[in-house]
Structure formats: structure tokens, C-alpha cells
Amino acid sequence: MPKPVILAVDDDPEVLNAVDRDLRQHFRADYRVMKVGSGAEALDTTRQLKQRGSMIALFLVDERMPEMTGTEFLGEAIKLYPDARKVLLTAYADTETAIAAINHIGLDHYLLKPWEPPAERLYPVLDDLLTDWRARNRPPFDGIRIAGTALSSSSYALKDFLSGNQVPYQWVDLDEDAPTRELVLAMPEGMQKLPVVFFPDGTPMVQPTPRHLAERLGMQTHAQRPFYDLIVIGGGPAGLAAAVYGASEGLRTILVERYATGGQAGTSSQIENYLGFPTGVSGADLARRATIQAKRFGTEILTAQDVVEIKRNDPYRVVKLSDGSELSGYAVLIASGMEVRRLDVPGLEPLVGAGVFYGAALTEAAAYRDRDVFVVGGANSAGQGAMFFSRHAKSVTMLIRGSTLSTSMSQYLVDRINETKNVRVLPNSVVRGVKGTDRLESINVENVETKETTEYPAAAMFIFIGTAPRTGMVTGLIETDGQGFILTGRDLMIDGRPPREWPLLRDPFLFETSVPGVFAAGDARRGSGKRVASAVGEGSATVSMIHEYLATV
Ligand SMILES: Cc1cc2nc3c(=O)[nH]c(=O)nc-3n(C[C@H](O)[C@H](O)[C@H](O)COP(=O)(O)OP(=O)(O)OC[C@H]3O[C@@H](n4cnc5c(N)ncnc54)[C@H](O)[C@@H]3O)c2cc1C
Numbered sequence: 001m002p003k004p005v006i007l008a009v010d011d012d013p014e015v016l017n018a019v020d021r022d023l024r025q026h027f028r029a030d031y032r033v034m035k036v037g038s039g040a041e042a043l044d045t046t047r048q049l050k051q052r053g054s055m056i057a058l059f060l061v062d063e064r065m066p067e068m069t070g071t072e073f074l075g076e077a078i079k080l081y082p083d084a085r086k087v088l089l090t091a092y093a094d095t096e097t098a099i100a101a102i103n104h105i106g107l108d109h110y111l112l113k114p115w116e117p118p119a120e121r122l123y124p125v126l127d128d129l130l131t132d133w134r135a136r137n138r139p140p141f142d143g144i145r146i147a148g149t150a151l152s153s154s155s156y157a158l159k160d161f162l163s164g165n166q167v168p169y170q171w172v173d174l175d176e177d178a179p180t181r182e183l184v185l186a187m188p189e190g191m192q193k194l195p196v197v198f199f200p201d202g203t204p205m206v207q208p209t210p211r212h213l214a215e216r217l218g219m220q221t222h223a224q225r226p227f228y229d230l231i232v233i234g235g236g237p238a239g240l241a242a243a244v245y246g247a248s249e250g251l252r253t254i255l256v257e258r259y260a261t262g263g264q265a266g267t268s269s270q271i272e273n274y275l276g277f278p279t280g281v282s283g284a285d286l287a288r289r290a291t292i293q294a295k296r297f298g299t300e301i302l303t304a305q306d307v308v309e310i311k312r313n314d315p316y317r318v319v320k321l322s323d324g325s326e327l328s329g330y331a332v333l334i335a336s337g338m339e340v341r342r343l344d345v346p347g348l349e350p351l352v353g354a355g356v357f358y359g360a361a362l363t364e365a366a367a368y369r370d371r372d373v374f375v376v377g378g379a380n381s382a383g384q385g386a387m388f389f390s391r392h393a394k395s396v397t398m399l400i401r402g403s404t405l406s407t408s409m410s411q412y413l414v415d416r417i418n419e420t421k422n423v424r425v426l427p428n429s430v431v432r433g434v435k436g437t438d439r440l441e442s443i444n445v446e447n448v449e450t451k452e453t454t455e456y457p458a459a460a461m462f463i464f465i466g467t468a469p470r471t472g473m474v475t476g477l478i479e480t481d482g483q484g485f486i487l488t489g490r491d492l493m494i495d496g497r498p499p500r501e502w503p504l505l506r507d508p509f510l511f512e513t514s515v516p517g518v519f520a521a522g523d524a525r526r527g528s529g530k531r532v533a534s535a536v537g538e539g540s541a542t543v544s545m546i547h548e549y550l551a552t553v
Helices: 013-027 039-052 070-080 092-105 123-136 153-164 178-185 210-216 237-248 283-296 362-368 380-390 411-419 532-550
Strands: 005-009 032-036 056-062 085-090 109-112 144-148 169-173 196-198 204-206 228-233 253-257 300-303 307-313 316-321 326-334 338-340 356-358 372-376 395-399 423-426 429-435 442-447 453-457 460-463 467-469 518-520
Touching: 005 013, 005 039, 013 032, 013 056, 013 123, 032 039, 039 056, 039 070, 039 178, 056 070, 056 123, 070 085, 070 092, 070 178, 085 092, 085 123, 092 109, 109 123, 144 153, 144 178, 153 169, 153 210, 153 362, 204 210, 228 237, 228 316, 228 532, 237 253, 237 283, 237 326, 237 532, 253 326, 283 300, 307 326, 326 532, 362 380, 362 460, 372 380, 372 453, 380 395, 380 411, 380 423, 395 429, 518 532
Parallel strands: 005 032, 005 056, 056 085, 085 109, 144 169, 228 253, 228 326, 253 300, 326 518, 356 460, 372 395, 372 460, 395 423
Antiparallel strands: 144 196, 196 204, 307 316, 316 326, 338 467, 429 442, 442 453
């Protein structure tokens, strides 16, 4: 943990050196002593330290400096460090000014120059102030800080991206943290462009995209090799399983993930039916373990890269990424899973991230402590979400279209929900609209039986209304069904024969698509089990088919 700073400021080099020497002698073990020669320079240093997330424990500042007096400097500096102790170095004639500063800027002490001997006239005063400061200040968070305003969709997107990728960060709400707000206001774009991400070395990044953030954090976003045996699209359970088996069996394997590994499973607060975890496992934990395992076997994992197209250049397969770059390989596995369906009702779109969330939005739970939240949907994911939010919110209301939960949800979850006092279920309910100026305020719900519409005040609404396959990148190349699910193996056969365009003498393998060498596994594939275990099973099983395919190219 970096030491807190004592900042000495004086325009007279001789006095500054003397202060610096005396401070170091006594405080060096516990504090970092810094010295600067003017108020303006001191303000710059103070800003830089704030950007880095460093702590300033004490300012020791000469009152008489040209351009900016000690009092003027302290008046600015306390906006960034309101808790730092403030001491003025004064001449006898400045006593009046120092007394005024006690009233105006909360000066803690003034010292008359010279302060000889320091053991009597300097250290006791400063020791006392620093002990007091230490008692009230905790060490700062030593990592990335995201500064923005609560309930903003761009802030939410970054928080979600970092938490999905399991990068620790501290959220700084600029409406509540005046010093950081000052810091942001002093930047060229001020509060116009938020959020601002501060890195531990002090450098800021204004409104970064997830990919820029990923690059800055040292995540891999570009391929290292010119060619791969296996290119996996999607880092959910199916893709990760294929990567683990592929890489562990010697295939040069790369996995491309548009957002965060773990996929849908990674967003689940608790997966209770995955084999080998009798008390359940959080999606984040499962994703972290699988990602480490895939990397350990040598899989390259590209993050924040979207596959936009797959091209055929026989016998090679080419995968085009959203930044325009291309990957080449022999075999491709599409494990792009499903994405949540959007709710299309009036007023909703501008409030996404500002009280309206798709999926469990685990990062937001704390913001809705003791508030009334709504969960839309009646399937297992909605049930898990409702249980998760019931631990934080005052009340959770589940809006379900059907008349009971039992038709759409596993019985163990229905039982849990029924046993949880602060969760209620409103059957026959459909959201017809939402209201709110800059945050969600209320939801209009129609009872489809009685046709009555009721407006419920709501702090947040978490939407779980199903999913659709994410297979747009193969349109025109690979056969899909009417809903976009990818056809593989037997599903491709017509009257016991492969489709006419199929170029090989053999039939497609079980998980092979209409293009040889391109496979599909997990939720994106027609007929898949839509469960973590089945996605893992399909991803793993595909690797043996890929070996067979590779033996022919
Ligand atoms: C909230 C929730 C709770 C669930 N709970 C359970 C449970 O308790 N038990 C259970 O068995 N199942 C559960 N499921 C279902 C389970 O999570 C899925 O069946 C499983 O995750 C499917 O895995 P997958 O790898 O096929 O796809 P996904 O998990 O959907 O992963 C696909 C990945 O591909 C990425 N991707 C998509 N398109 C591209 C592209 N063009 N380029 C790059 N990357 C791309 C996505 O970002 C995603 O990370 C739950 C699902 C949800 C949403």
C-alpha cells in the first residue's frame, strides 16, 4: 500500500529544503514527503495525486508566496482532499491572515517561522494532526476507479464489462464524491463525457469503449499466431469447454469473445444443477475457473472482439472480427449462444442502465438496497434473479405472463420463491410501458385476465423474457432454422441424404454445420439442451469430431 503524502510548499528554496529535511527525518518511515516551489505547481501535484488515487495526509504551506498565497492554495486543495490536515507556515506579521484562514478554510494550525528546534516546535503539532488524520482515514482502493453518475447507461456498461471479466474496480458516484467531481470538472471535457476511468498510475481514460479498456488493462485483443487449428467463437460454457479440450489435446486454439467469458452462465448468480457442485456455484466462479483452465492449456482468448463474419477459403476458414482483422484456421466452432430478448414498450429504451436492466445486473444490486424492484419473466433465470435481489431489495415483485410459476420454472426455485417473504408474484401480468425522466420511476402493468392497468412505483426493473440465438454472423453461409438456430448433423439431412450443396462424400458429423469444418455447439445449435451441462458436453464432444475433420485436410 503506498504511503500517504505530506506535501510541503514554499517559494523560498532554502526554507523549502529545510522543511523537507526536517519532515523526512521524522516522518519518512510512514509518509512520503514531497516538496514543491509554488502554489500553482502544488495544485498540479495535488491533482495528479488525486488522479492516481493517492492519499494526502497533510499540507504544510508557506503563506507568503507570489501569485498564489498559501491560504489561496489550501482553499483549492481542500476541494480535492477535504480530510487532509492543513498547516500554514507564517511570519509573525501574518498572524491575522492565519486566524482568518482558520475560519475560512478550516486551517488546522499555523506555525511561526523558524520552527527550531523541530522536536519541540514542529513534530509534536504534526504528530498530533497526523494521528487524528489516520484515525479517520482508511487506505484508498489501490485499483481502477470508474467515476460517473449513478443510473447512467454508459457507466453501467463499463461496470458490467469489468465485473463480467472479473476485474476489480471501485465505483465513484460523482454526485456523492465532491473531490473526484472537482477533479473531473478540471479535465478538458469536464462532466460532459462520463464516465472517466482512473488507473492506478493516475492516467484517466474518458468514456472508453470496452475494447479500449481491455487493451489498456492488458487483456488480449489481437491474435498472436497467423494460423490456428481451431477458432472458437464465443466464450460461454460450450466455447470454453471446446477450448479446454482442444488446447489440451494439442490443437492451436484461439477463442474470440465479444464481451466476457462465461456467457449466459457467467451472469447467473447461482447455478445449482451443474454436476459436481452440490451447494451450487456462481456463474462468475465457474467462468473464472474455466477461463484459467483454457488459458493454462495454451488457448489464446481474445476479449472485447466481435466475430462479424465467417468466410470460406477452402480448405481454410477465415473469421472476420469487428476491428477489421481476420483469423485463419482449419476448423471453426460457433458457440455464440443466445442473447436476451429486448422488451419493446414505450419509454423503455432511454432508461436502460438507469433503472431498467436486462438480466441479473449483479453489479447494481447494492444500488437498490431497501428499494422496491421488479423482475419481469417467469423462467428459471428470472427466478434466480428474484432470489438474488431479495437479499438486497425491500421487495421484489415478479411479473409473469402465465397464471402460475410452476409452468415455466423448476420446482426447487418455485419453492424457494414461495418461502421468501419479500418476493411476491403477480400472475397474468404484462408490462405495457415505463415512466421516468432520468431514471425509472414507475411501470404500467396490464392484467391480461381483467384488462386492468396499474401503475406501480419502481426503483428498478430486471428483464428476463427469454433469449434468441446470436447467429447473425453466419447469415448466408450456414443453414439455420426459422428462428436462427444453427442446423448440424442429422438436422441437415434431407431424406437421409446431406443437402445438395454439401461437397463431401461423407455425411456431416454430429455437430458439423452445412459448411464442412465449421461446427456448432451449445445454445446456438438447434436441438441443444439449453443448459450449462449440455453446452459443456457439446463443446467437449465437438473436439473429437474436429480431430477427425483435421485428419482429412
Ligand atoms: C441468468 C441465467 C441463469 C441460468 N441458470 C442456469 C442454471 O442454473 N443451470 C443451467 O444448466 N443453465 C442455466 N442457464 C442456461 C445456461 O447458462 C446456458 O444454457 C449456457 O450458458 C449456454 O452456453 P453456450 O456456451 O452455448 O452459450 P452462452 O452462454 O450464451 O455463451 C455464448 C458466448 O458467445 C459470445 N458471443 C456471441 N456472439 C459472439 C460473436 N459474434 N463474437 C464473439 N463472441 C460472441 C457471447 O458474448 C457469450 O459469451 C442460465 C442462463 C441464464 C441467462
